[in-house]
Amino acid sequence: MKRIIIGFLIMIVILSCKDEQKTPLYLNENADIELRVSDLVSRMTLEEKVGQLDMYSSNDLVYSGRLSIEKTDKVLKKTTIGSVHDYYPESAEVSNELQKYIIENTRLGIPVLFIEEALHGYQGNKGTAFPIPIGMGGMWDVELMEKIGRAIGAEARSVGVHMVLSPVLGIGREPRWGRVQETFGEDSYLAARNGVAIIQGMQGNDLTADNAIIAEPKHFGIHSIPEGGKNTAPVFTGERDARTNFLYVFEKAFTEAGALGAMAAYHEWDGVPAAADPWLLKEVLREEWGFKGMVLSDLGAIAKQSNSHFTASTPKEAITKSISAGLDMQFYDYSHELFQQSIIEAINDKTLNTEDLNRAVGSVLYVKFKLGLFENPYIDSTIKAKRYHSPAHKALALESANKSITLLQNKNNILPLGDKVKNIAVIGELANKVLLGGYSPKNVEGVSIINAFKETNYNIDFVEVGVPANSIEQIDERYFETENGDKGLLAEYFNNVELSGEPEFTQVETNLNKYWHNLSPVPGISDNNFSIRWKGYLSPEYSGTYKFALIADDVARLSIDGNVVLDNWKKEQTNSWSHYKVHLEKGKKYAFELDFAEYEDYAGMKLFWKIMPDNHSQQSVSNKILEATRKADVVVLVLGEKDEESGEGKDKINLELNSFSKNLVNEVSKSGKPIVLVLQNGRPLALEDESLKVDAILETWYAGEFGGKATVDIITGKVNPSGKLPITFPRYTGQLPLYYNLKKSSTGGYVDGSNQPLFAFGHGINYSKFEYSDLYIDKPSITNNEKQNVKVRIKNISGRKGTEVVQLYISDLYSSVVTPRIQLRGFKRVELEAGEEKEVSFILHPDDLALWNKEMKRVVESGEFKIMVGAASNDIKLESSFQVK
Numbered sequence: 045m046k047r048i049i050i051g052f053l054i055m056i057v058i059l060s061c062k063d064e065q066k067t068p069l070y071l072n073e074n075a076d077i078e079l080r081v082s083d084l085v086s087r088m089t090l091e092e093k094v095g096q097l098d099m100y101s102s103n104d105l106v107y108s109g110r111l112s113i114e115k116t117d118k119v120l121k122k123t124t125i126g127s128v129h130d131y132y133p134e135s136a137e138v139s140n141e142l143q144k145y146i147i148e149n150t151r152l153g154i155p156v157l158f159i160e161e162a163l164h165g166y167q168g169n170k171g172t173a174f175p176i177p178i179g180m181g182g183m184w185d186v187e188l189m190e191k192i193g194r195a196i197g198a199e200a201r202s203v204g205v206h207m208v209l210s211p212v213l214g215i216g217r218e219p220r221w222g223r224v225q226e227t228f229g230e231d232s233y234l235a236a237r238n239g240v241a242i243i244q245g246m247q248g249n250d251l252t253a254d255n256a257i258i259a260e261p262k263h264f265g266i267h268s269i270p271e272g273g274k275n276t277a278p279v280f281t282g283e284r285d286a287r288t289n290f291l292y293v294f295e296k297a298f299t300e301a302g303a304l305g306a307m308a309a310y311h312e313w314d315g316v317p318a319a320a321d322p323w324l325l326k327e328v329l330r331e332e333w334g335f336k337g338m339v340l341s342d343l344g345a346i347a348k349q350s351n352s353h354f355t356a357s358t359p360k361e362a363i364t365k366s367i368s369a370g371l372d373m374q375f376y377d378y379s380h381e382l383f384q385q386s387i388i389e390a391i392n393d394k395t396l397n398t399e400d401l402n403r404a405v406g407s408v409l410y411v412k413f414k415l416g417l418f419e420n421p422y423i424d425s426t427i428k429a430k431r432y433h434s435p436a437h438k439a440l441a442l443e444s445a446n447k448s449i450t451l452l453q454n455k456n457n458i459l460p461l462g463d464k465v466k467n468i469a470v471i472g473e474l475a476n477k478v479l480l481g482g483y484s485p486k487n488v489e490g491v492s493i494i495n496a497f498k499e500t501n502y503n504i505d506f507v508e509v510g511v512p513a514n515s516i517e518q519i520d521e522r523y524f525e526t527e528n529g530d531k532g533l534l535a536e537y538f539n540n541v542e543l544s545g546e547p548e549f550t551q552v553e554t555n556l557n558k559y560w561h562n563l564s565p566v567p568g569i570s571d572n573n574f575s576i577r578w579k580g581y582l583s584p585e586y587s588g589t590y591k592f593a594l595i596a597d598d599v600a601r602l603s604i605d606g607n608v609v610l611d612n613w614k615k616e617q618t619n620s621w622s623h624y625k626v627h628l629e630k631g632k633k634y635a636f637e638l639d640f641a642e643y644e645d646y647a648g649m650k651l652f653w654k655i656m657p658d659n660h661s662q663q664s665v666s667n668k669i670l671e672a673t674r675k676a677d678v679v680v681l682v683l684g685e686k687d688e689e690s691g692e693g694k695d696k697i698n699l700e701l702n703s704f705s706k707n708l709v710n711e712v713s714k715s716g717k718p719i720v721l722v723l724q725n726g727r728p729l730a731l732e733d734e735s736l737k738v739d740a741i742l743e744t745w746y747a748g749e750f751g752g753k754a755t756v757d758i759i760t761g762k763v764n765p766s767g768k769l770p771i772t773f774p775r776y777t778g779q780l781p782l783y784y785n786l787k788k789s790s791t792g793g794y795v796d797g798s799n800q801p802l803f804a805f806g807h808g809i810n811y812s813k814f815e816y817s818d819l820y821i822d823k824p825s826i827t828n829n830e831k832q833n834v835k836v837r838i839k840n841i842s843g844r845k846g847t848e849v850v851q852l853y854i855s856d857l858y859s860s861v862v863t864p865r866i867q868l869r870g871f872k873r874v875e876l877e878a879g880e881e882k883e884v885s886f887i888l889h890p891d892d893l894a895l896w897n898k899e900m901k902r903v904v905e906s907g908e909f910k911i912m913v914g915a916a917s918n919d920i921k922l923e924s925s926f927q928v929k
Contacts, residue, residue, distance in 0.1 A: 070418070077413045081406045087152060088124075090391060093405045094384040095123030096154070097373050099340070102131035103563045103571055104380075109134060111142045120149050123384060126373055126408055127157040127207075130561055132168040132486070136423040139204025143421050154409070155417040159340075162208035162246075162257075163226060163483035164192075164748070165441075166200040171485035172437040172749070176726060177212060179448035179745035181228035181770030182808075184849045184871050186241040188444060193245020195437045198255040202428040206415050207258035207305055208246065209340075213239045213293045214263060216771050217783050220273025222694035225481055225726030225746070227268060229770025230783045230805060232289045233868045236296040243301035251304075252416030254423060255431070260305025261297045263342055265324055266290040267309040269781075273695045276352070279313045284861065284896045286313075295333055304337030304411055308371050310345035310352075317353045319345035320362070325370025338372045338407040346377040360386040364396045372404040438750070445747040445754035450767035451809040453741040458718050460761025460811060461678060467503045469676035470494055471669055471712065472683055473510050473520065479684075479724050481746035482691035490749035493682055493722065496756035505672045510585045514702040516593050516652035517688040519582075521554030524636070526580045533580040533636065537566055541641040543575045553578065556638060559648035575641040582636040584628045586657035592624045596640060596649040603637040615643070652688070657704075666711050673715040680759065681712055681738070682722045690726030699730040699777045706733065713737040722755060732775040732802055743769070761811070766847040766873070768808035768916065775802045784917040785864035806868075806916035812846025814876070815839045816921035819913055825927040828904035832888040832926060836913050840876035847875045852886045853912040853920070859905055860897050866917060893928065904928060 069075055070084035085093070105116045105128060119125060125146055133139040139158055147153045161167040164174045174180065174192050183189070200208055215235050216227035228235040239261065248256035266286045270277035281290070297303045306329065308319040318324060319341050329335045346366045349356035356362035359378050363386045374383050390396035412418065431437070451459065461468075470493070478490030497504045510520065526534050532554040536547035549566050556578065564571045582604070584590070594602055594610045598618050602610040609624045628634065640649050673679050683705045688694065700706065712719060719738040723729065724746060735741065742765075744755050757763040774782045775798055784805035793799045815838070822833035838850055852870035856863045870886040893904045906928050914920035 073419050077410060080413055081409045084152065084154070084409055085402050085406050088405070090388055091122065091384070092124045092152065093401060094387045096126040096405050096408045097367070097387065098123075098125070098380055098383055099127045099129050099159070099373055099375050100125055100380070101376070101561060101563070102128055103561065105142060106131065107571075108564055108567050110138055111145055113145070116142070116145060117149075119380075120146065124150055124152070124154050125156045127159045129159045129375075130563065131158060132160055133158070133203045133205070134169060135428060136202065136204050136425040140422045140425070143204065147421060155412055155421040157207055157408075157412060158205045159207045159209065160200065160205050161483050162196050162200055162210045163212065164481070165485045166196050166205070166208070167483060167485050168200070168203060168205075169486050170433055170488060171199050172433050172441050173480050173485045173488045173490065174441050174444050175448040175748045175751070176225045176481035176746045177228050178216065178225050178726065178770060179747055180444060181234060181238055182450050182745065182767040183444060183447040184234070184768050184770075185447055185873055186237050188440070188447065189238050189241035190245040191440055192444060193242035193259075194248065194255070195245075195440055197246040197248065197257040198431045199433070199437070200257050201255055201423065202432055204423045205257060206417070207260060207411070209260050209262060209307060210246075211239055211242050211259065211261060212263065213261045213297055214268025215289060215293060216268060217781055218269045218273045219699060219727045219771065219774075220696050220777075220780065221268065221270055222275060222691050222696070222726070223482070224268070224771070225690055226483070230772060231770065231785065231868050232292045234770055234871070236293045239293055239297045240301040243297055243303045247302065247304070251414045252420065254427060258305045258337070258411055258415065259301075259303045260307055260340065261294055261303050262307035263309035263318075264306050264329070264339075265294050265309065265318065266313050267311055267318070270311060275693050275695055276310055276348075279311055281313075283900065287896050287900075287902075291328065298329070298333045298335050304414060306335065306337065306339045308339055308341050308345055308366075310342045310348050312353050317345070317349050317355060319371055320349055320355070320365040320369045322369040330370060336407070336410055338411050339370060340373045341366065341371055341375045341377060343375045344377055346371070346374055359383075360390060363387060364390045367396060367404050368400050372407045441748050442750040442754065445750045446757065446763050446766075448745060448747055448767050449754055449758055449765055450743045450769055450807075451740070451758070451765040452743050452769075452773070452803050452807065453735055453738070454809050455739045458678070458739040459720065459742075459759060461502075461759060462761050465502065465677045467505070467675055467677045468497070469505045469507065469672040469679045470497060471507045471509060471672065471679060471681050471708070473508050474684055474686070474724050475506065475680070475682040475722075476508055478749065478752065479687065479746045480748065481726055488749050491752040493752040493755050496752040500756065500760060502760075505675060507669050507672050509669060509708070510655070511683060511702070511708065512655035512657070512704050513686055513689055515688065516591070516654045517686055518555070518557050519651065519653055523582055523584065524554060524580055525583060525633070526552055533578040533638075536577045536579075537569045538575045538577075539570055539573070541573055541575050541643060543577050543639060543641070556649070556651040558650070561646055565647065572642060572644045575639065578638040580636055581633040583633050584630055586655060587628070587630040587660070588655060588657035590626055590628050591654040591656070592626070593621055593652045593654075594650070595619060595621045597646055598641060598643045600638065600640045600649050602651065603635075605635050613639075669708070669712065670715060673712055673717050676717055678718045678720060679712055679715070680720045680722060681709065682724065683708070684723045684725035685727070696727075697777070699728065699774065701729060701731070701734065709734050709737055720759060722759075724751075728771050728773040730774050730776050730802070735802060743767075764811045764844065764846045765808065766810060766849065768806050768849045769803055770805070772801045772805050773803035775800070785867050787862050788865045789862060801918075804916055804918040806849075806851050807918070808849070808916070810846045810848065812840050812842040812844045812848075812876070812878075814846070814848045814915070815841045816913060819911070819922040819924050821911060821924050821926050823926065825929055828906070828928055829890050831890070834870075834886040834888060834911055834913075836884050836922060837881060838874055838876070838884055839881035840878055843878045845875070845877050847873055848915065849873050850884050851914055851916065853914070853917065854888070854892070855910040855912070856893070856895065856905070857908045857910060859895060859907065861895060863895055866912065868917070
């Protein structure tokens with residue numbers, strides 16, 4: 045019936061438009077977008093339709109960052125283009141150039157979508173780097189979150205990007221999962237408010253504006269509690285829990301913030317792959333929530349039906365199932381020819397309905413029309429200079445770093461250090477690194493902790509001691525030296541696979557963890573049939589056994605002191621790990637050479653090592669540390685998780701600090717000097733032992749490009765910390781799952797340890813002190829469709845200006861289904877001068893009191909609701925209640 049009505053309206057518009065033959069309806073900017081979409085779909089050939097459902101790598105179309113007419117023509121002769129990814133255009137000129145060629149050389153002139161990553165900053169070259177999402181969740185500041193979204197959108201659109209694969213809206217209830225750093229924390233309400241804010245910032249009020257982009261919440265849905273914390277593993281939970289918590293966040297993103305992108309996840313829930321789940325992608329997303337945008341698969345999610353879930357025996361079957369279920373565009377699942385031909389065959393043999401194909405095509409086109417790309421597909425090339433990594437955006441990055449850092453422990457008020465301290469020993473290699481976390485902007489020049497300390501008046505003794513991980517890790521740059529004495533290795537690039545002749549390009553590099561996808565590795569080098577040689581010297585920091593691990597696509601080999609120790613130089617060894625153990629001596633220089641060659645398709649290589657120091661080697665390092673601590677008034681110990689220990693695919697069994705870090709804490713604590721433990725990490729850690737041995741614990745997460753400055757400003761007292769935990773810190777890994785809003789029946793204990801967290805959700809210490817009073821509830825009784833007003837007074841009773849995050853929790857005391865014992869339903873950041881007092885107001889909406897009942901309907905039930913206001917989920921200051929009738 046809907047199609048008949050739309051067709052009738054199209055006919056009316058066509059008949060009333062005398063110039064229809066000159067200006068097709070889909071090009072009439074004054075016409076309704078859905079009518080324009082329907083008109084354009086009706087004009088498209090089957091081949092043009094399937095082209096709109098395909099994502100192309102930039103390497104399919106460009107060479108060395110610019111349009112390749114030869115490559116693009118090969119694509120355009122066959123079809124239209126849905127989207128381009130992995131381009132990260134350096135300027136609007138280059139994106140406009142490609143866009144213009146595509147529009148002018150296709151029959152219908154359909155513009156292309158440029159899609160990129162922007163998890164916590166646009167991932168292009170030198171984009172502004174904000175804290176990782178779990179850190180941004182710790183700000184408890186939706187106004188700032190919206191500003192961050194607006195900054196990301198402005199930077200991305202300034203170079204021609206239209207859509208970003210962000211934000212991650214899974215709730216982080218599984219800290220073993222490496223991607224928990226990408227979430228806004230464990231609570232659905234907090235995640236929803238942050239998600240709505242950043243999406244509204246990205247998309248703005250007008251998607252045709254030159255500072256607005258499409259947001260694409262992911263990973264839809266019910267994705268962030270994988271079995272055993274293992275990435276891509278199955279998820280086990282019921283529909284009521286899914287709707288109450290995991291889907292709640294996405295619902296707000298789509299219905300309240302109006303997000304027009306969605307990413308179908310690659311896991312399976314209750315036996316059904318998310319990328320082929322009609323209940324998720326059609327019934328819930330489109331029919332219940334009214335979503336009109338486009339659904340993109342997570343990378344490889346469609347193909348996982350046949351290579352991981354084994355619910356489809358052929359690519360055609362997997363593709364057909366996904367599109368029939370409500371998915372619209374592939375993400376590098378299959379080659380373009382296989383993907384597109386499979387859809388064509390499925391339409392012809394009627395295994396795929398034309399209605400589902402047209403829905404998918406229409407969804408992609410709807411997004412393009414909403415962006416205004418048919419009217420104005422190009423970007424003003426002058427705006428990048430005004431807004432990209434601008435002073436205003438850098439100020440936002442510093443503000444968000446300050447607000448994201450949380451002071452977890454402060455015995456004897458050791459912090460802030462102030463003037464009572466003169467000499468500080470800073471220990472740990474992470475103090476000299478700018479760790480940004482996963483999916484970060486490229487080539488960011490950030491501020492490390494040690495560089496920030498150099499701007500203070502303290503006497504700093506920095507011991508850059510390595511802290512080996514318990515797992516394999518990248519080889520740090522400080523272990524490498526070129527022939528000329530530079531830090532790193534000399535990299536030589538060749539336009540052949542034999543490393544022969546003179547190199548086309550050379551530069552000093554330090555990172556041996558490479559992935560170029562199917563792109564050129566550096567300017568002037570082809571995307572296929574190239575080779576690279578890295579050479580120099582390796583100087584270990586410890587004497588001990590070193591295990592090297594090498595994998596390459598296509599081939600690689602490692603030589604130490606002229607001997608080939610890892611040889612993956614045969615094509616049949618592509619993507620095969622090889623390992624080698626060797627004893628190396630501290631301080632000795634070993635000749636080092638790593639060779640790599642790429643033949644075709646994707647290119648990448650990883651070289652890791654695992655350090656197993658000799659006991660005497662560790663002792664010699666300890667003497668250096670103990671000498672520094674002896675002279676210090678305070679020790680700042682910087683530990684946490686390196687890039688190899690947190691992020692996508694970096695799941696862990698144990699949440700404790702690695703063994704070397706724990707040994708370091710033990711040895712430094714023997715000095716008797718006050719210790720400030722600074723953490724840089726992407727997940728909550730189990731710090732029971734450390735909390736007893738150090739005085740202060742400062743959780744900085746990965747706080748963005750100004751994380752080092754923000755950390756030092758808080759330690760020295762220039763900034764008063766205001767971050768609150770968005771996720772629970774357990775005492776032991778064995779307590780998992782552990783989050784603040786467990787069900788009322790989850791009260792059991794353990795015979796071998798506490799069932800209470802070390803640091804609870806919402807916890808965070810301030811240098812000021814606050815007093816709560818006068819909790820007021822507007823109505824003692826309300827109906828189930830009324831709002832309830834709650835007020836409380838808060839006063840700064842200290843001598844220092846500070847900010848408190850006032851948190852409102854509720855509890856439905858008796859209900860038809862089991863509910864959490866406590867549930868966040870409001871929060872406000874309140875800035876108070878010394879002695880100042882303010883009234884804080886909250887509004888509880890019926891939706892805040894609702895539950896999914898036995899009939900799986902969302903209702904507000906009659907009964908008593910307890911109201912709790914406080915500084916953390918375990919620090920409730922005032923309580924009261926009201927009735928719903």
